[in-house]
Amino acid sequence: MTAPTAPASGRQEANPWLVLATLCLGFFMILLDTTIVNIAIPDMSTSLDASLDQILWIVNAYVLVYAVLLITAGRLGDLFGPKRLFVLGLVVFTVASAACGLASTPEQLILFRVVQGVGGALLTPQTLSTITVLFPPDKRGVAFGVWGSVAGIATVAGPTLGGYLVTDFGWEWIFFVNVPVGILTVVLALIVMPDLRLNRRHRLDWTGTALATVGLFLLVYGLIEGEPHDWGRVWGPITITEVIGAGVLVLAVFLVHQYVTRAGEPLVPFTIFKDRNFAVMSWISAAISFGMLGLFLPLVIYLQSVLGLTALQAGLAIAPASLMSMVIAPFAGRLADRAIGRWVLTIGLTLWCAGMATVVALAEVGTGQWGLLPGLLIAGAGLGFVFAPLQTIAMRNVPPRQAGAASGLINTTRQLGAVIGSAAVGALLQAQLTVKLTAAARANSADLPPEVRQPFVDAVAGATGDSLHIGTGQSGAALPAGVPEQYRQALTEIATRTFHEGFTSAMKATLLLPLAVLAIAAVSCLLVRNRPATAEPPTDPHPAEAPAQA
Structure with missing residues (x-):
């Protein structure tokens, strides 16, 4: 399979590696914003006179909107082309970032964070779907390895860059820094990305979209607000449990609707889950996010509140794990291309569990700043072996015309795993x-x-x-x-x-929960069908002048 072109424009064949660099730059900005905000919380609280509940929503409003819109955004990318949705998401996110920096009240900042979530959701699924279409199966693992290493770079850059900006310039600059990066990425995307059309004859399932959005909103809202409301009443006589139950019920109705309309154009093509690899990777993706958020939350508090490190020092203490992951990820991608992705992924999750178990064992009241380094290096090596095989195995057998929907689904499961992990670990820690x-x-x-x-x-x-x-x-x-x-x-x-x-x-007691989830995920890798990627049919990209029907 060769890289698709945009024939209507008459330009030369798109350079997939240049396109990958552009996609990673946009994806990097989204991830950087997620990690950089946590460092600025104390300064934002003081500057905006924000209450605890308002601070929680400044952090969580982005995650909530991001999670509930990913499936819809992935499907929209299938319908109207990933380039359009990627550029639109960049523009929305960049403008919202500038507005966040100019916010003068907590309410304004929460509102603009919601808009940021919309932009991030529009952008993210288009990265995976475009990589799936542009790269042939034998090169896709390396591409996903580069894409996965972006997470490590953002993890390193977020705390360190955030600490520097907050200290020397103020919290507003953690948002202003997105503006030049966003503008540069928009220009590059308009120039180098081909205008692929993967599903132009199909219609958007508006009923399914509404049910999925409402159901996911209720579920995620209930999980985020459970702890602040002591898992009790949240809206008058309505309790958190009832909100979560309503979300589960609406999602059940959504699944029934999708099954009934399976002969038409459902939002979630059930044929995707007939591929065992995609189904297993969806679960493992959620488990990985559960583990990452669950491990990160108590550990950051421990580094700063128990060991007495500053935010910048805490970020630097964790940085070796991310650097190790960033170095290993591209090599893991090459191994995934050789049809041994199942074993690469199993080794990665096992090393990650072993590394974090070592961190838990080493964590004591008198542990120094670098006392956790052995465990973090082992965990970082494990993470480096995880991201590339995960995406390669998940997307290997997905038809290009369903790449956007598949990308939206697997990113949604990842975000839901993060929300559930944060809520479950937070409740257990309390x-x-x-x-x-x-x-x-x-x-x-x-x-x-x-x-x-x-x-x-x-x-x-x-x-x-x-x-x-x-x-x-x-x-x-x-x-x-x-x-x-x-x-x-x-x-x-x-x-x-x-x-x-x-x-x-x-x-120490709390971290046993995310470690157990990650251990189960490692065992689940044995369910993967470890076979070489097969050739795919032509993707039939269409010129920009051919209108997409919706």
């Missing part, structure tokens, strides 16, 4: 903190005078509900009211020690 902090307070209260021991334990127990919310600002439990002045210094020291010991113990 429960563990209640137990571990109280136990640490009782143990450390033996160093206090008898009259302040029980008030101290009660104060720690009462503070556990907010510990996870405070995040990087946590330095210890609040002191009990009415403490004599002569006890304050001792209480402060013991409270800090109690938090450090309690959080470390709670983190």
Whole structure:
């Protein structure tokens, strides 16, 4: 299969590697924005006078909209061409980034983050679908390896660049930095990307789109808002459980609708899931995101609140894992091209589990900044072996005309895995903190005078509900009211020690959940049919002048 061209324009055959560079630049901007925002949270909170709930929505509004629109955006790419949707997503994301930097209230920033999510959702599925069409099967693994290494670069650049920008220029510049990158990528996309049309005779399933969007919104909203609302009432008498249940019900109706209309043009072509590899990779993709978000959340709090690292230092401490992943990913892509992708993926997930288990074992109250380095290097090597085979195996047998829908589906499962992982690990960490902090307070209260021991334990127990919310600002439990002045210094020291010991113990217990999910994912790789990629039929790209019917 050769790289498709845009015959109407009369230009030479599109250079797939130049197109890949353009796609990766746009994808890099999306991922960078995700990692860079977390570093700026304290500065944004102070500058905008934002409450905790508002800060959570500044972070989560993007993820919510991004997740619910990915399937629809992938299908729109099939209908109208990935180039148009990629450029449109870039423009929306770039304009929204500028607006985020100019926001003067939390409400404005939340709104513009929603618009950013729309742009990111329009852009992301087009990267995978375009790579699938432009590259023949024997070269696709290397392309996916390069694409996957972008995640490692963004992970390194986000915390370090974000710490520098926030410190020297202010939080606004974490959004302004997207503007020149976005403009450059739009220009490159207009010049180098071929105008592929993969499914121009088909119609968009509006009913399926509405059901999928509403169902995913309710499910993701319930998971994100569960912890802030203590898994209780959220809208009047309506509870979080009812919201999630309604989301599951709507998604069930969506699946029934898709099956009933399977002879027409459903949003989710069930024929895609007849390919065992795509179905298994969809689950593994969700499990990987579950593990990444689940492991990252407690670890970042530990690095900053227990070890006392700054945001920039914490980012640099994690950077070796991302650098290792970035170096290995292209080589893993070449191995995936040789039809041993199943074993490459299995080895990668196993190394990742082993590396993070080592991190958990090494994490102690007195661990230094580089004390976790051995585990992070092993985990980073594992990640490098994961991304390229994952995409290669998932997309290997997908027909080019369904590449956009398949890309949207697998990206949606990835985002849903991230949301579920964040919610599940957050809830488990809260429960563990209640137990571990109280136990640490009782143990450390033996160093206090008898009259302040029980008030101290009660104060720690009462503070556990907010510990996870405070995040990087946590330095210890609040002191009990009415403490004599002569006890304050001792209480402060013991409270800090109690938090450090309690959080470390709670983190170790909590991280067993994402490690277990990743271990199951590694075993699931054995279900993959490990056969060489076969030749594909022509993709029949159409010139730009041929209108797409919708």
